[in-house]
Amino acid sequence: MKWLNRNIQPALNVENKEQSTSLNWHASSTTQVFSHLNVDEHQGLSHAEAKARLAQYGANALPEHARRPAWLRFCLQFHNPLIYVLLVAGLITLALNDYIDAGVIFTVVLVNALISFIQEGKAEQALEAVRNMLAQHARVLRDGDRHEVSATELVPGDIVILESGDKVPADLRLFKVKNLKVNEAALTGESLPTEKNTPPVGIDTAIGDRHTMVYSGTIIAIGHAHGVVVETGVNTEIGRIGTLVGEVKSLSTPLTRRLDQLAKQITLVIIIISAITFLHGRYINEMPTLEIFLAVVGLAVAAIPEGLPAVVTIILAVGTRSLANNKAIIRRLPAVETLGSVSVICSDKTGTLTKNEMTAVRVVLADDEIQVTGSGYSPEGGLHCNNKAIDASSNVAVEQLARCALLCNDARIQHRQDENAWGLIGDPTEGALLALAHKSGLDVIAEQQRYPRIDTIPFESEQQFMVTLHHDHSGHYFSFIKGAPERIIALCKTQAGGKDLDLAYWTNRIEQAASAGERVLGLAKYTFSSKKNSISLSDINQQFELLGLVGIIDPPREEAIKAIAECKRAGIMVKMITGDHAVTAAAIGQKLGLNADNALTGAQIEILSDEALKTSVMQTDIFARASPEHKLRLISALKSLGHQVAMTGDGVNDAPALKSADIGIAMGLKGTDAAREASDLVLTDDNFATIARAVREGRVVFDNIKKSLLFMLPTNGGEAGVILLSVFAGMALPISAGQILWVNMVTAITLALALAFEPSEKGVMTYSPRPNNEPLITTSLALRVIYVSILMIAVTFIAFEWELSRGSSIEMARTTAVNMLVMGELVYLFNVRHFTASSFNFETLISNPTAILVSILLIIFQLLFTYTPVMQSLFQSQPLDALSWAVIIGLGIVKFILVEIEKTIWRYYKVVRM
Numbered sequence: 056m057k058w059l060n061r062n063i064q065p066a067l068n069v070e071n072k073e074q075s076t077s078l079n080w081h082a083s084s085t086t087q088v089f090s091h092l093n094v095d096e097h098q099g100l101s102h103a104e105a106k107a108r109l110a111q112y113g114a115n116a117l118p119e120h121a122r123r124p125a126w127l128r129f130c131l132q133f134h135n136p137l138i139y140v141l142l143v144a145g146l147i148t149l150a151l152n153d154y155i156d157a158g159v160i161f162t163v164v165l166v167n168a169l170i171s172f173i174q175e176g177k178a179e180q181a182l183e184a185v186r187n188m189l190a191q192h193a194r195v196l197r198d199g200d201r202h203e204v205s206a207t208e209l210v211p212g213d214i215v216i217l218e219s220g221d222k223v224p225a226d227l228r229l230f231k232v233k234n235l236k237v238n239e240a241a242l243t244g245e246s247l248p249t250e251k252n253t254p255p256v257g258i259d260t261a262i263g264d265r266h267t268m269v270y271s272g273t274i275i276a277i278g279h280a281h282g283v284v285v286e287t288g289v290n291t292e293i294g295r296i297g298t299l300v301g302e303v304k305s306l307s308t309p310l311t312r313r314l315d316q317l318a319k320q321i322t323l324v325i326i327i328i329s330a331i332t333f334l335h336g337r338y339i340n341e342m343p344t345l346e347i348f349l350a351v352v353g354l355a356v357a358a359i360p361e362g363l364p365a366v367v368t369i370i371l372a373v374g375t376r377s378l379a380n381n382k383a384i385i386r387r388l389p390a391v392e393t394l395g396s397v398s399v400i401c402s403d404k405t406g407t408l409t410k411n412e413m414t415a416v417r418v419v420l421a422d423d424e425i426q427v428t429g430s431g432y433s434p435e436g437g438l439h440c441n442n443k444a445i446d447a448s449s450n451v452a453v454e455q456l457a458r459c460a461l462l463c464n465d466a467r468i469q470h471r472q473d474e475n476a477w478g479l480i481g482d483p484t485e486g487a488l489l490a491l492a493h494k495s496g497l498d499v500i501a502e503q504q505r506y507p508r509i510d511t512i513p514f515e516s517e518q519q520f521m522v523t524l525h526h527d528h529s530g531h532y533f534s535f536i537k538g539a540p541e542r543i544i545a546l547c548k549t550q551a552g553g554k555d556l557d558l559a560y561w562t563n564r565i566e567q568a569a570s571a572g573e574r575v576l577g578l579a580k581y582t583f584s585s586k587k588n589s590i591s592l593s594d595i596n597q598q599f600e601l602l603g604l605v606g607i608i609d610p611p612r613e614e615a616i617k618a619i620a621e622c623k624r625a626g627i628m629v630k631m632i633t634g635d636h637a638v639t640a641a642a643i644g645q646k647l648g649l650n651a652d653n654a655l656t657g658a659q660i661e662i663l664s665d666e667a668l669k670t671s672v673m674q675t676d677i678f679a680r681a682s683p684e685h686k687l688r689l690i691s692a693l694k695s696l697g698h699q700v701a702m703t704g705d706g707v708n709d710a711p712a713l714k715s716a717d718i719g720i721a722m723g724l725k726g727t728d729a730a731r732e733a734s735d736l737v738l739t740d741d742n743f744a745t746i747a748r749a750v751r752e753g754r755v756v757f758d759n760i761k762k763s764l765l766f767m768l769p770t771n772g773g774e775a776g777v778i779l780l781s782v783f784a785g786m787a788l789p790i791s792a793g794q795i796l797w798v799n800m801v802t803a804i805t806l807a808l809a810l811a812f813e814p815s816e817k818g819v820m821t822y823s824p825r826p827n828n829e830p831l832i833t834t835s836l837a838l839r840v841i842y843v844s845i846l847m848i849a850v851t852f853i854a855f856e857w858e859l860s861r862g863s864s865i866e867m868a869r870t871t872a873v874n875m876l877v878m879g880e881l882v883y884l885f886n887v888r889h890f891t892a893s894s895f896n897f898e899t900l901i902s903n904p905t906a907i908l909v910s911i912l913l914i915i916f917q918l919l920f921t922y923t924p925v926m927q928s929l930f931q932s933q934p935l936d937a938l939s940w941a942v943i944i945g946l947g948i949v950k951f952i953l954v955e956i957e958k959t960i961w962r963y964y965k966v967v968r969m
Contacts, residue, residue, distance in 0.1 A: 236249065
């Protein structure tokens with residue numbers, strides 16, 4: 056990806072300069088905009104001018120970017136030191152005419168390369184997903200007439216006509232709007248549709264507050280508008296984000312970095328030891344050249360953990376399957392392990408930490424404040440005052456307010472049987488009011504029949520309220536009104552109960568609710584003195600009776616609160632980065648258990664230096680009104696402090712940050728394709744609690760990879776040590792190169808495989824994250840490898856020399872040595888299932904059935920190796936008697952106990968992981 060970005064990005068930057076029209080569109084008046092673009096708002100561009108500008112600015116599309124050809128990507132899978140070592144091992148075994156083992160090694164290399172080839176390059180598809188978000192068609196005004204054109208043909212200066220449900224085809228400066236609300240969640244993270252108008256805003260206004268603009272890829276929720284195209288293609292907000300995605304480098308994972316480091320270390324050690332061994336055997340012991348060469352080949356083959364890539368791949372695949380069963384889909388195999396190293400999770404708010412379902416949580420009456428329980432659009436929950444449940448049917452004030460909430464409402468909520476959940480049709484705020492009415496005991500159909508609607512004044516941004524006219528079948532006519540609290544209060548003369556309006560009381564309650572991050576609505580009623588068949592704005596004056604206020608919020612998920620607490624216990628920091636307002640974000644963050652005291656906004660991040668940002672990012676958990684660039688800076692600051700960062704997101708605005716993070720986590724239900732394609736992990740339930748479970752699984756995966764190393768390295772070390780000691784001591788080799796390959800092959804496909812299915816260690820989510828720069832071979836692990844290698848060498852030599860001492864042939868002694876090696880590895884498998892915890896318990900036998908299964912399979916292999924004529928011919932093995940088996944088993948038990956004693960010492964020093 057590095058060479059790819061270097062080749063592509065300069066071209067994009069040039070195109071940006073050519074297309075830039077150099078005006079702060081959101082802060083300019085419509086007159087300035089039309090003048091700058093040289094267009095008439097009533098006529099639009101001429102066809103000839105549009106064609107000329109298309110040639111000048113280019114198509115309204117994101118450019119295709121070059122990709123590495125498939126053959127090159129496949130070849131690069133072999134560009135890895137560990138793969139080099141494996142290829143050398145395969146060539147050596149091939150030179151020894153051991154075609155079976157050479158085939159095994161080459162197959163391991165090929166399978167590993169194929170898996171990596173298939174998984175690689177997913178993040179490169181992020182730009183394609185961003186391109187697919189662009190609208191396909193647009194309605195424009197050209198030569199004074201309306202035309203429908205391909206969205207790619209739009210140019211700066213085109214007049215575009217927008218209606219409800221349209222996807223915005225380019226970045227537009229609005230000049231005519233009617234009741235316009237735009238869903239900008241994919242771009243800003245704002246959960247509610249944003250109201251739009253035409254007066255210019257400040258130059259430094261954040262993108263989520265630029266009410267004069269609509270941006271490419273967003274959706275018109277309601278209303279209609281006319282706008283003039285001001286930016287197209289890569290200069291749109293989506294285009295800019297696409298460019299950011301292309302600029303972000305593809306990052307290696309901690310696992311790939313550590314495996315690369317390990318491969319280099321193994322390669323260096325093998326080369327040095329092999330060279331020393333050859334020189335010593337040839338010139339000190341004066342061994343024949345061919346004999347010492349074969350011994351060195353055996354040494355190299357013994358030292359190479361050729362099964363490691365396959366075992367690591369299997370462990371990652373098992374972890375991937377486990378995550379998929381827990382609603383988390385891994386898109387890149389090594390990302391499973393990356394989860395286990397995460398020390399910071401940067402999470403979006405809406406839909407991840409919250410339900411993304413607006414909920415009424417507070418009702419303010421003239422003399423009471425009521426708390427509303429339950430969340431989302433489900434009618435489950437109730438009303439409480441001073442911790443006591445309220446029966447709304449016996450409380451006139453509550454019932455009147457709930458009736459207004461129900462009848463002055465165009466939304467519907469319904470139970471979805473297939474999902475066993477409540478869904479909303481309509482505006483989220485109105486959905487919250489409907490749920491409140493249900494919790495108050497009102498029946499929707501009964502109320503609508505009892506008080507049928509006669510007429511309505513729909514909500515429009517100019518007046519900031521909605522009004523409905525009703526009658527009660529008894530000659531009484533009345534209106535309900537709801538809207539912005541300041542606007543509603545200004546239209547009220549009295550408050551519930553007929554008392555004069557207490558302006559100071561209501562203003563104070565509005566401020567309290569707003570400071571808690573709640574969106575506040577005012578609800579009021581007016582009863583007409585005579586029959587009324589319609590209602591108009593002229594009927595709306597200061598005559599209403601204020602029924603109360605309702606505080607609405609997108610509530611935090613209960614499971615997210617628990618998951619954040621679990622993450623904190625595991626030493627993982629959680630940061631909320633959202634496009635929402637600071638007050639709302641801080642209020643939600645506080646309920647989630649985050650540090651919300653010093654919430655930072657995008658505007659504040661903008662002016663901080665990199666060093667100051669590093670300090671600030673550790674002092675707060677809340678970042679509001681954040682743009683894609685701000686998210687990238689926050690991730691960069693955290694990573695520069697040594698943290699392993701996970702980033703969640705669902706919008707196209709999150710794609711650059713998702714790709715930049717060590718692991719990007721996208722929402723599967725409500726996320727955009729751009730976010731999913733830039734991610735490593737996709738949540739199928741959009742739930743933060745699933746992230747915590749995924750982190751736990753990632754830690755298990757990493758532990759199992761460490762256990763595999765802890766198993767393979769000392770067993771390989773023991774095999775290599777046996778040959779090394781024999782050469783330096785001038786003794787006969789206790790085991791041949793072919794026999795070593797047999798041991799490596801059968802133990803790799805049996806014993807090492809069992810560790811892929813190892814359950815988690817106790818307390819896996821109580822440990823701090825592993826340091827980002829921690830090597831795979833830690834000091835404690837290296838000491839274990841050395842200790843067990845010595846034990847393996849000792850028991851093998853003891854078995855070999857004992858067999859020779861009783862007059863057995865060299866072939867029988869080697870057969871005993873091979874079976875001793877395998878027995879030593881078999882008992883060590885049960886040692887290594889716990890890093891330092893004792894294996895002297897029944898759980899060690901039953902908690903991983905795969906370990907028992909592969910142990911039985913290995914015993915069968917060894918019996919075939921020892922007693923079948925074919926194997927005796929291939930490996931020069933001999934049948935063993937009962938006494939030989941007794942010695943092998945006895946030494947195996949002694950070795951098991953000695954490793955357990957070593958583990959006891961580690962426990963004494965309170966070491967739980969290696």
